[in-house]
Amino acid sequence: MPRTNVTTYSIIIAYNVFTLVGGFALDWPMGNVLLLAWAETVMFVVGGTAANARLRWQSRHGGRKICDDFAVATVDDATLNSALEHPASFFFRDLIFCLGHLGLAGWIAVWIGVSFSVTAFWVPLGLAVFRHLTEEFTDSLADPYVRRAKDLRAAHDADRRVSTQHFFVFAAWGLMIFLSVHGLSHVLVLGMVGLYVVLKTFVEVQITWSRDHTVSVDQARAARVEKLMSGH
Secondary structure, three states: OEOOOHHHHHHHHHHHHHHHHHHHOOOOOHHHHHHHHHHHHHHHHHHHHHHHHHHHHHHHHHOOOHHHOHHHHHOOHHHHHHHHOOHHHHHHHHHHHHHHHHHHHHHHHHHHOOOOOHHHHHHHHHHHHHHHHHHHHHHHOOOHHHHHHHHHHHHHHHHHHHHHHHHHHHHHHHHHHHHHHOOOOOHHHHHHHHHHHHHHHHHHHHHHHHHOEOOOHHHHHHHHHHHHHHOO
């Protein structure tokens, strides 16, 4: 059943705009904006791991395999495969990518400027943690079926964030090397960081939209039966 959570969308957009304003108007080093985005990706990975752990726990104690859940009819095969991955395997796989990204992002951050001051780093980091914990708490109050439908998407959503970060970090790192070799300004990298924040905002809104548009139990049951009858 479609649900519109205007508050969640507003928080996502407001936080990302806040980091952009911090970088371009409040004299935060743009390296801070990049590292904050990296930290948020890790939060998505932690959330996806927790979701997979919940699905396994419910499957073990509820007597129904994850694949037999009616909510499975609301997701595609790629999303389901991510949900079926063992929580530890999923966590360490994405964590390895994130640690690799941190090495490159840290290098870029030092080059374009970084500061671990309270106002320019720790406060926005705390707000990011609060934002994700609030979303998690809000989801915990939802109907159990809706919560399962969201949990089925969580790992794949985290993979999308990691993939977005992977593409950007390597592109920005390559640009940094090119500019350094030719003795050019790093202004283009600053612009890329801003573009990355815009891109990740779009991805986060899209993720939230897909989570907030789950079908009812009856619709999911009918879709599941149709899928089984068709042999897919």
